[in-house]
Amino acid sequence: MDPRRIDCDVLVVGGGIAGLMAAMNAAEHGARVIVAEKAHARRSGSGATGNDHFFCYIPEVHGDDMSVIVREVLDSMIGGFHDTPLTVKFLEQSFDRAKDWDQWGINMRPTGTWAFIGHAFPGRPRIWLKYAGSDQKEVLTKQASKRGVRTINFLPITDVIVEDGEVVGAIGIHVRKEEPELTLIRAKSVVLGTGTANRLYPAASPGFMFNTAFCSACTGAAQAMAYRAGAKLVNMEFPNMHAGPKYFARAGKATWIGVVTDPGGRPVGPFVEKPTKELGDITADVWNSLFADMHKSGRGPAYMDCRETAESDLEYMMWGMKEEGNTALIEYMEAANIDLRKNRVEFMQYTPHLIGRGVEIDLNGESSIKGLYAAGDPVGNFRADIAGAAVWGWIAGGNAAIRARKVRSVGNAEDSPLVAERTRQFSEILSRKNGATWQEANFALQQIMSDYAGMDVRSETLLKAGLKYLRDLRRNALDTLRADNAHTLMRAVETLDLIDCGEAIFITALERRETRGPHTRSDFPFSNPLLGNKFLTVRKENGGAITEWRDKLK
């Protein structure tokens, strides 16, 4: 594999919401920008076919006291792991980004006004702007192109190259053709926006690894490559679980307008009895493990119950699902003659994936490595999903361009020993005639994660055993993985990334000797008040992993 070489000021890794927004703002700052996208930016990532809720602070709707909205987000399902200054900066700029999107042609006001609907507690402000995002990627790719951003599709990035603590470039594998091509990109700044990490834990139905709520081609590349490059990851020990229709993990529960009920039809939570589009039922946001708890206790199944939902609200809900990109689900319900006026739908808790757990950023969107930025779902100390990606992508891209202006010339990324090492690894994987498929390695990873760093029980002995098995798996995978074309090589590399994410989870889960939220330590079955306001980071140095505690920023 002889590398092709490309130079730019700012390399954006991932052409999703965060990546495209970063690329646009970097281009507006005069930078030469390349977006390297694994698939095709017009329909890639978790926002591929849409979204319908955009977290936003609009003073004319919410009033001038932003602290009310800060409290609302910290209490919400996305609020557990924020450095509050990042939340405040996000809120200050969120309406500007919503207005940009509206002006570019993403319908942020489908009813003609800025309407905040759903995902709210009774009597509290609503923070999710309901929008029509089914064509958001098409709009954003066009806007990026208009600003001179060059997007290279089918180019997953495997590594960032760092020299003397500063980023100098990246390695990618061009997978457009049958035969993969190694690509070397020299860049002054790199923005990571590769989305969530799925396929870490077993999927909603056995054997269907791609049955995930978020994009199953998003596999923690940003967290893994940042970690390998020495950047700090944060909050990796906390599993995040999504919920939604049983065994059909596309999208989730957010857009459903119903009440969660038990088999006898009684509401499970205290918030609503008759669902409306304004409120829905926020019970599962607060009681994250509701569906699993109900099932395990024998009191289940628990259902999403739309039988009392008004006809007009049901119409509205289906419209929301379409804008969210969930047309496969609603077309299936139609084909199967499932009538939500009569039929409740069983829900389940999905296994953990990484969102809002990962790269630690500062107020510039920069990681602990100079010139390496991250935005959107792979950030570990802030989370606001689509809106978070839009706002922090924009901030990170602008700052990446400003930094690039100060750096005189691109470094010699090609001289990095990492290039030779990865070239050798990938060539070996491609040249083996026999060996393990990427699926074997991925399933092996999932069973280790589920059994030794699962959501039910964790302990020092289980975690230590699991970490040992995980490292054995990495070694075995590197020694035996085989791929016969660009596609399967890409999947093999994704699996190796996931193994690195898994390692960071094991190391931090061992270090947090308490039970907090979904991190359940049977050997420390209590929450330690001394750790309540502490974030735990992990980074690599000289081949070893270093964990460090710090105060959560207020």
Next chain:
Amino acid sequence: MPPVINEATCTGCGICAHICPTDVFNRGPRGAIPLVRYPDECWHCNACLIDCPELQFGAIELRIPLPLMLLHVGAEFDAVGYPAPRDGVTSTASPLGQAQPGQAARSATPEAVARGDGLRWHRLPRVGQRRSPDDATIPLRPTKVNGEKGEVHHGSETH
């Protein structure tokens, strides 16, 4: 298991193969009907249907695999412990009744704004609707479709 291409109406434009977020298709040369090469890797996002220029002629459909045939519905119990009737399963109603082809309205009536905002879901447009299971005889062996326009391509791509 995902996308199923109808070779009779697919024109081989290749859009589905290019925009698939999980790279399920083989991207063949222009004019070739894409091959669903990695069906296990479908995310069921429907992007290939949404972007198919020939969707209305049924050029592509999404097949939901058995384990995902969800909507574990109809097992609800009433207050005294008897299973509830499986009304919806045998009815012919869509999730919400009759959806109309066309676009969701941006403006809405005052009453609709007050409640559902007049926003409705419309299924992706198709000329030929899905055949319901009981309206025709079922052949034991699939018949060859007419009007093949290209060959399924297995090699490397050129565009």
